[in-house]
Amino acid sequence: xxxxxxxxxxxxxxxxxxxxxxxxxxxxxxxxxxxxxxxxxxxxxxxxxxxxxxxxxxxxxxxxxxxxxxxxxxxxxxxxxxxxxxxxxxxxxxxxxxxxxxxxxxxxxxxxxxxxxxxxxxxxxxxxxxxxxxxxxxxxxxxxxxxxxxxxxxxxxxxxxxxxxxxxxxxxxxxxxxxxxxxxxxxxxxxxxxxxxxxxxxxxxxxxxxxxxxxxxxxxxxxxxxxxxxxxxxxxxxxxxxxxxxxxxxxxxxxxxxxxxxxxxxxxxxxxxxxxxxxxxxxxxxxxxxxxxxxxxxxxxxxxxxxxxxxxxxxxxxxxxxxxxxxxxxxxxxxxxxxxxxxxxxxxxxxxxxxxxxxxxxxxxxxxxxxxxxxxxxxxxxxxxxxxxxxxxxxxxxxxxxxxxxxxxxxxxxxxxxxxxxxxxxxxxxxxxxxxxxxxxxxxxxxxxxxxxxxxxxxxxxxxxxxxxxxxxxxxxxxxxxxxxxxxxxxxxxxxxxxxxxxxxxxxxxxxxxxxxxxxxxxxxxxxxxxxxxxxxxxxxxxxxxxxxxxxxxxxxxxxxxxxxxxxxxxxxxxxxxxxxxxxxxxxxxxxxxxxxxxxxxxxxxxxxxxxxxxxxxxxxxxxxxxxxxxxxxxxxxxxxxxxxxxxxxxxxxxxxxxxxxxxxxxxxxxxxxxxxxxxxxxxxxxxxxxxxxxxxxxxxxxxxxxxxxxxxx
Amino acid sequence: xxxxxxxxxxxxxxxxxxxxxxxxxxxxxxxxxxxxxxxxxxxxxxxxxxxxxxxxxxxxxxxxxxxxxxxxxxxxxxxxxxxxxxxxxxxxxxxxxxxxxxxxxxxxxxxxxxxxxxxxxxxxxxxxxxxxxxxxxxxxxxxxxxxxxxxxxxxxxxxxxxxxxxxxxxxxxxxxxxxxxxxxxxxxxxxxxxxxxxxxxxxxxxxx
Numbered sequence: 001x002x003x004x005x006x007x008x009x010x011x012x013x014x015x016x017x018x019x020x021x022x023x024x025x026x027x028x029x030x031x032x033x034x035x036x037x038x039x040x041x042x043x044x045x046x047x048x049x050x051x052x053x054x055x056x057x058x059x060x061x062x063x064x065x066x067x068x069x070x071x072x073x074x075x076x077x078x079x080x081x082x083x084x085x086x087x088x089x090x091x092x093x094x095x096x097x098x099x100x101x102x103x104x105x106x107x108x109x110x111x112x113x114x115x116x117x118x119x120x121x122x123x124x125x126x127x128x129x130x131x132x133x134x135x136x137x138x139x140x141x142x143x144x145x146x147x148x149x150x151x152x153x154x155x156x157x158x159x160x161x162x163x164x165x166x167x168x169x170x171x172x173x174x175x176x177x178x179x180x181x182x183x184x185x186x187x188x189x190x191x192x193x194x195x196x197x198x199x200x201x202x203x204x205x206x207x208x209x210x211x212x213x214x215x216x217x218x219x220x221x222x223x224x225x226x227x228x229x230x231x232x233x234x235x236x237x238x239x240x241x242x243x244x245x246x247x248x249x250x251x252x253x254x255x256x257x258x259x260x261x262x263x264x265x266x267x268x269x270x271x272x273x274x275x276x277x278x279x280x281x282x283x284x285x286x287x288x289x290x291x292x293x294x295x296x297x298x299x300x301x302x303x304x305x306x307x308x309x310x311x312x313x314x315x316x317x318x319x320x321x322x323x324x325x326x327x328x329x330x331x332x333x334x335x336x337x338x339x340x341x342x343x344x345x346x347x348x349x350x351x352x353x354x355x356x357x358x359x360x361x362x363x364x365x366x367x368x369x370x371x372x373x374x375x376x377x378x379x380x381x382x383x384x385x386x387x388x389x390x391x392x393x394x395x396x397x398x399x400x401x402x403x404x405x406x407x408x409x410x411x412x413x414x415x416x417x418x419x420x421x422x423x424x425x426x427x428x429x430x431x432x433x434x435x436x437x438x439x440x441x442x443x444x445x446x447x448x449x450x451x452x453x454x455x456x457x458x459x460x461x462x463x464x465x466x467x468x469x470x471x472x473x474x475x476x477x478x479x480x481x482x483x484x485x486x487x488x489x490x491x492x493x494x495x496x497x498x499x500x501x502x503x504x505x506x507x508x509x510x511x512x513x514x515x516x517x518x519x520x521x522x523x524x525x526x527x528x529x530x531x532x533x534x535x536x537x538x539x540x541x542x543x544x545x546x547x548x549x550x551x552x553x554x555x556x557x558x559x560x561x562x563x564x565x566x567x568x569x570x571x572x573x574x575x576x577x578x579x580x581x582x583x584x585x586x587x588x589x590x591x592x593x594x595x596x597x598x599x600x601x602x603x604x605x606x607x608x609x610x611x612x613x614x615x616x617x618x619x620x621x622x623x624x625x626x627x628x629x630x631x632x633x634x635x636x637x638x639x640x641x642x643x644x645x646x647x648x649x650x651x652x653x654x655x656x657x658x659x660x661x662x663x664x665x666x667x668x669x670x671x672x673x674x675x676x677x678x679x680x681x682x683x684x685x686x687x688x689x690x691x692x693x694x695x696x697x698x699x700x701x702x703x704x705x706x707x708x709x710x711x712x713x714x
Numbered sequence: 715x716x717x718x719x720x721x722x723x724x725x726x727x728x729x730x731x732x733x734x735x736x737x738x739x740x741x742x743x744x745x746x747x748x749x750x751x752x753x754x755x756x757x758x759x760x761x762x763x764x765x766x767x768x769x770x771x772x773x774x775x776x777x778x779x780x781x782x783x784x785x786x787x788x789x790x791x792x793x794x795x796x797x798x799x800x801x802x803x804x805x806x807x808x809x810x811x812x813x814x815x816x817x818x819x820x821x822x823x824x825x826x827x828x829x830x831x832x833x834x835x836x837x838x839x840x841x842x843x844x845x846x847x848x849x850x851x852x853x854x855x856x857x858x859x860x861x862x863x864x865x866x867x868x869x870x871x872x873x874x875x876x877x878x879x880x881x882x883x884x885x886x887x888x889x890x891x892x893x894x895x896x897x898x899x900x901x902x903x904x905x906x907x908x909x910x911x912x913x914x915x916x917x918x919x920x921x922x
Binding site for chain 2: 026029030033078079080135136137138141154155156157159160161164171172173174175176180181182183184185186187188189190191192193195196197209211212213214220221222223225226228229230246247248251254262264265266267268269270271272273274275276277278279280281
């Protein structure tokens with residue numbers, strides 16, 4: 001559970017997690033193994049279609065939770081189930097406490113329920129003098145340690161066999177060997193006795209099927225079966241979002257959930273319980289069965305046009321599995337109770353601003369979570385939106401307000417950049433890096449060399465380099481983004497050389513400014529909206545065939561965020577603008593059809609880094625790789641090409657330690673590949689990777705793909 | 715190859731992927747023989763594999779001691795079949811139970827069931843477990859032996875959905891989808907079988 005009071009304290013806790021060697025290794029092994037097993041599990045399955053069907057079906061249920069609740073209640077009550085609705089977490093705990101008291105239950109066994117974690121149910125029941133035992137192995141382990149889960153599916157993933165052996169030694173009063181197979185058996189025997197003694201079983205539910213009033217519960221261990229069978233009372237606790245109209249909807253989710261969670265085609269057990277079955281432990285031979293639905297803000301969420309989609313979540317935990325930040329620090333630092341990307345969002349709604357305010361900043365915005373989400377939730381965007389809301393409620397820090405103010409005023413922004421160039425002049429090295437970090441940077445930023453601002457910005461070079469094309473076949477507007485305009489103008493020049501040779505009239509509208517993504521990342525929605533407006537005015541989409549940018553982050557932001565930021569009034573224009581936005585590689589490969597014939601010579605052994613905002617943000621995978629091959633470059637595929645480089649714009653400023661670790665891994669992989677050159681499609685990634693390579697003293701030439709292509713043009 | 719045979723092959727292939735032991739039998743009698751053989755071959759110190767040999771706390775230890783002989787349970791078998799099975803068990807000196815699972819929560823050696831459906835694409839058994847005795851037999855046994863008539867194998871859950879909904883409408887109902895043995899990877903993500911339920915699942919495809 002993440003409980004830091006402020007960002008500094010949070011950063012300290014993150015550093016603590018980074019120095020936990022076991023955790024690091026466990027998380028790393030998991031991240032690598034998960035990727036492979038997920039791919040294998042989905043072989044031959046059209047995941048995209050399935051996910052979009054789940055999203056559609058979930059949205060439809062979310063819009064009529066009241067009806068589904070009524071239908072479930074009617075069916076379940078007819079079958080003899082007591083159905084309760086708790087408005088708050090406290091109310092749910094009280095209802096369950098009362099059920100236990102009324103039925104004279106003292107000993108309770110529980111199978112896994114994130115909803116019960118959400119309400120801190122165990123604390124409530126224990127305070128009433130009841131004995132509560134978690135029976136899911138991982139949950140039992142963390143219960144014995146008095147801590148919360150670090151993963152929604154594998155709650156004890158942060159612990160070693162030695163730690164578990166120590167715990168079990170305490171439980172049994174006998175010394176235990178740290179042998180996993182034996183520890184599992186010890187748990188089997190110890191917990192079996194708990195089932196025998198228990199008079200009440202508490203389970204969660206993955207589905208509450210309205211058409212039949214049934215519960216659907218997914219487990220691997222089979223503990224939920226014993227929990228719902230042996231004790232004479234069964235209470236299921238479920239969020240209202242678990243209401244599912246039909247079995248068909250539930251079965252569809254089951255096709256994805258286990259595959260996404262652990263790479264299994266299906267879990268060992270899927271249990272469907274409709275009504276209280278016979279129970280020989282009850283005096284009347286029939287089980288007493290209750291279903292407690294928890295609202296805790298869900299009804300309100302369901303009505304929100306932006307955030308209702310978080311209720312689609314099926315709790316597979318995949319968003320944590322692929323998160324580069326989770327991989328570094330684990331679940332205790334990456335969630336309050338709910339873990340991973342979804343946890344960052346849910347924390348705000350279920351546990352409040354204080355619990356969420358630090359956590360929500362710890363997103364690198366790489367989009368890996370969105371890409372694997374079983375229900376197609378736009379997690380990175382919602383995380384940013386939560387951050388922005390918290391700032392609006394809590395007040396914006398000076399730094400971020402200032403950034404917003406500067407970005408909104410292009411002239412001021414560009415003047416500041418030019419002034420900075422003059423100020424840094426004495427500190428510039430030959431390689432284009434800054435010799436010393438400017439004073440505004442903390443020394444924790446020193447993990448990568450920072451580039452100097454170019455002596456002449458792209459916009460100032462433009463009048464000289466602007467290509468003249470006699471009879472152009474099309475007209476495009478270049479969107480530079482700040483980094484290529486002011487730091488790496490040579491990248492954009494190279495891009496212009498590749499494009500102009502294809503009979504394209506290239507324009508560079510001078511009124512353009514920063515795309516606004518940094519403002520968005522800082523939670524400055526207003527500034528981000530204003531900047532979008534400035535750019536859409538500077539570049540009249542109707543005037544061009546395409547708006548081309550060689551910055552993947554800008555491209556993705558222009559394309560996806562602008563229509564959203566524009567609001568209803570500007571919607572059409574913004575969509576037209578977005579529709580014309582295209583990244584450099586796709587433009588050159590798909591639109592211009594540039595192939596082998598355009599290039600000459602052979603190239604060096606080259607690795608490719610796939611920017612998050614290109615491969616996931618825009619779904620561009622093959623184009624840059626094919627261009628490299630066509631250009632005669634010796635492209636060597638490497639592991640984890642599509643894993644974030646650790647830049648994440650302002651993220652690397654806020655969490656330099658996390659950024660540095662992610663970068664380190666990336667560079668290590670490239671080093672092992674023996675590549676002499678590393679190319680990518682985003683100047684932000686170039687900045688991070690080149691700066692890191694410099695600090696590591698690597699002889700690796702990091703550059704933009706446009707430069708690599710331009711060099712080989714015939 | 716007929717469609718049913720293909721489904722049976724897919725089923726067997728998928729079930730094996732999750733560590734189920736799959737064999738084919740021609741009759742229920744053959745399934746009884748298989749079970750008796752399996753029970754005979756099973757370790758003498760019956761509950762060792764399920765943890766009774768480990769250093770346990772006194773209450774857990776006490777539960778282990780409740781089981782002194784080899785026990786098989788087949789709660790849902792019709793009387794005539796149960797009788798035939800009992801004869802086979804008696805000959806081998808095993809106890810065959812039809813009920814009383816709650817008196818055997820320390821564990822039984824084998825739970826014997828006949829599955830209602832098989833789902834080929836995941837190797838899943840569908841077992842209507844509304845009977846408490848049947849349900850417990852599939853939970854507290856160390857080995858679960860399930861007979862699956864080949865004619866009851868369908869391609870995927872969609873193909874069985876109508877029947878499943880019908881089952882769920884007849885309340886009360888408790889249906890289990892069982893795929894492989896009980897498993898966990900909660901300690902260091904190392905797979906271990908038999909954490910709460912059966913340590914082994916044997917599926918006998920019945921040619922019918």
